[in-house]
Amino acid sequence: MATAPLSMVNALPQYRVGAQIGSGGMGEVYSGVHRTLGRHVAIKQLPPEVADRARANVQFDREARVLASLDHPHIVPVYDYVQNLLVMEKLDGGTVFDRFHEGGIDKEQACAITLAMLSGLHAAHTAGVLHLDVKPKNLLFNMAGLVKVADFGIAQVISEGATLVTHGGQILGTPAYIAPEQAMGSTLSPAADVYAAGTVLYEMLSGELPFDRASGALALIRQHIFADPKRIEAVGEPLATVVMRSVARELSSRYTDAESFAVDLAAAATTVYGEGWLERSGVPVLGLSPRVAASLATGSAAREELTVVTKAGDPALADQxxxxxxxxxxxxxxxxxxxxxxxxxxxxxxxxxxxxxxxxxxxxxxxxxxxxxxxxxxxxxxxxxxxxxxxxxxxxxxxxxxxxxxxxxxxxxxxxxxxxxxxxxxxxxxxxxxxxxxxxxxxxxxxxxxxxxxxxxxxxxxxxxxxxxxxxxxxxxxxxxxxxxxxxxxxxxxxxxxxxxxxxxxxxxxxxxxxxxxxxxxxxxxxxxxxxxxxxxxxxxxxxxxxxxxxxxxxxxxxxxx
Structure with a gap:
């Protein structure tokens, strides 16, 4: 593996920088160890041609400060930031992509992983950070099995606020998971991350994507923009309805925020798999909001009944x-x-x-x-x-x-x-x-x-x-x-x-x-x-x-x- 550039070593004297452990459109990643604390870290560097842009530097500074302020169990924490270098927690439990393709994720685990992902996304959205590249490779496990979302905001920095750009031969946003409005260059909102998270859930539950990826990246992107996703199969109701709403092409038909998606997903999974499904999955999910927790406990059928009986003072409902x-x-x-x-x-x-x-x-x-x-x-x-x-x-x-x-x-x-x-x-x-x-x-x-x-x-x-x-x-x-x-x-x-x-x-x-x-x-x-x-x-x-x-x-x- 490639060794770290001298500029990185000099910029981080408090770290012992190791070999390169990953690379892609979002930059290169190197391993490192804090010399005093002995803490193992991952050091991400922007691609050189992007890091030289003054505007990117300013935006990266701003995003780094926001990312460092995020404190959530399902977000990879940022420990330090120096000269377009992000020092983050190093996770050695593998990715959701690896585990999925090794056949190690069942349906209950897929729903649990998605709840963890949505919990982290909701916290980031509340802080004003969009991810814009949610995909299985950006969902990492620590050694205790806790799912954490990585690379928050970095796609937005590299694209300088644009929605679909190419860099180093790669399309930012990952064509298989990109939201239609992101591909079209429209204004973005948390719904874009909801779409990508729903696509990840669709894939984990069904084993395939909502669109045919065999025809290439550009054709796949056109499908996201102009076609409706195919109905998910082999998933019970109301879970299938929740999944399809999360990947709806039209914004008006899709969940507008990660928490609403999580509320309905928790309830639907409880209805389909029964109480205790989250514990059986073995995937720890922390930091759930009160709405999601209540929905997880009651199930979707119970929530529908609750909505009916709480209509504002309707006397016709007195017997209900x-x-x-x-x-x-x-x-x-x-x-x-x-x-x-x-x-x-x-x-x-x-x-x-x-x-x-x-x-x-x-x-x-x-x-x-x-x-x-x-x-x-x-x-x-x-x-x-x-x-x-x-x-x-x-x-x-x-x-x-x-x-x-x-x-x-x-x-x-x-x-x-x-x-x-x-x-x-x-x-x-x-x-x-x-x-x-x-x-x-x-x-x-x-x-x-x-x-x-x-x-x-x-x-x-x-x-x-x-x-x-x-x-x-x-x-x-x-x-x-x-x-x-x-x-x-x-x-x-x-x-x-x-x-x-x-x-x-x-x-x-x-x-x-x-x-x-x-x-x-x-x-x-x-x-x-x-x-x-x-x-x-x-x-x-x-x-x-x-x-x-x-x-x-x-x-x-x-x-x-x-």
Whole structure:
């Protein structure tokens, strides 16, 4: 590969400039490393004949400042700008073009990639920057799989504001994806980038372009100007309608901005592929606007119904109020399930039944207890019927082992009775609090096992243990995380995995609540009641998230003009 020109090396002394890694109508790209930070970068230089033009220099200066101000997860960030050189993030995950032609993009991934692309385009358009060369080769992945749009504004700089020019034998705007108004030299708007983004989506979904590219670049451009794109096939409705609107030849029939395109694409994909399609795609999409997030959560069918029922005060629609009531149902379920967590924990049995056939006495208490135990001291165990070998003691909470200990070998008395002591591990004192279950077992001289279960009451304040304080902290953590997610959703930001993480967090909250109430009330821990509380907590948290998503969707729909 070609080495960097000396002028570039001298202009960027803080970077160690490497070999050329790409070239095209937009300029040449070289690798580089910041000498102090060790950050790997890509350095793009305008073509020499363009860089010498004073007007291009001025416009490039202006565009570079705007690009450097863009801070969006789906835009390649610009770190530095010196003498027509843009220093940008270096992405090593390949391009959408490479992945597509290797057969590595399915339909859900295609929609996710497009949402990421549109999110970046919308941010750039808001800042006043048009791309004008959106194509699969300008969509790059980082090593984490995040899609980023590259080369914002550079086509506009090279063309000096024109729409279709040639440079170095290449047509700026890429004939396969160029918008009709861009090819004709008309005034440009974000709709030009929408057209190119729609063409990229069309190609990823169908495997072909909306027009025949076999006849050459100029013929392809004429088709963009004078012909309508062929209908996309093998794509379900309403997704096909969204795609065709994005590549409409007439501006009046096309999406005018990237966000509107993204809103309808998110809803259509949810309708076609079902809820959770974005998570299944495995393509991370960040920075979605509230409108797109709400549309993604409800689907296009739901959005159409929302638009109908929110017509400004039409009394004829009074009986169609089921849709606005939708959030109330999951909200009611969330409240009932939350009360269920507390009720189940309070109704848990005070003591569990135990098998006391072995006839053992623990700490002077015969039978099933309860036995008060200081876990920092040895526990005295007595029994009858002979013993062969040591005695083992175990403590459990809801059938979960919490500690065990074994006595030394025992010599029984003439009548077969024995007394011994066992010392539980020190860590048990820090873990166990409240009331748990105990078990002692030994081998009789006859060879038959002797087993006795009993209730253990720990002789320390329950909050001085992990079961007490730990359950309180776990419950507060789970509650705070769910509450934070709810607040985020209320502000309109979409969290794709919110419903699923809510299930886990809700279950943790249910378990923590059950354990805390049991420990403080002295109830012996019951596994089945713990499972019931976990299930109720999961239902409560996930229902709260669903209710919040639907309420946010309704607010967005209510603001939308009909």
């Amino acid at each position: 109020s089921a849709e606005p009531d939708r959030p109330k149902i999951p909200a009611l379920v969330a409240a009932i399930a939350l009360l269920g967590v507390i009720a189940v924990a309070l109704l848990a049995p005070f003591r569990l039944s135990h098998d006391e056939q072995a006839g053992a006495t623990i700490q002077g208490t015969p039978g099933a207890g309860p036995v008060v135990v200081d876990l920092s001291k040895p526990v005295t165990i007595s029994g009858t019927g002979g013993v062969s070998g040591p005695v083992e003691m175990r403590i459990r909470g809801a059938s979960i082992p919490l500690g065990s200990a074994t006595s030394p070998a025992i010599t029984p008395g003439p009548d077969g009775s024995f007394t011994t002591k066992v010392t539980l591990p020190p860590v048990a004192r820090w873990i166990v609090g409240g009331t748990v279950s105990g078990e002692v077992s030994w081998q009789r001289e006859s060879g038959l096992p002797a087993v006795q279960t009993f209730t253990v009451v720990v002789d320390q304040h329950p909050m001085a243990s992990a079961m007490g304080t730990g359950s309180l902290l776990l419950g507060l953590f789970a509650l705070a995380y769910v509450e934070s997610t709810v607040r985020t959703l209320r502000r309109g930001y979409y969290r794709p995995a919110a419903r699923y993480t809510a299930l886990i967090l809700g279950a943790l909250f249910g378990i923590a609540t059950w354990m805390l109430i049991s420990v403080l009330s002295g109830n012996e821990l019951s596994l089945y009641f713990g499972i019931a509380c976990a299930a109720a907590g999961a239902v409560s948290a996930s229902s709260a998230i669903i209710a919040t998503e639907r309420a946010a969707a309704l607010r967005v729909a209510a603001r939308r003009p009909v």
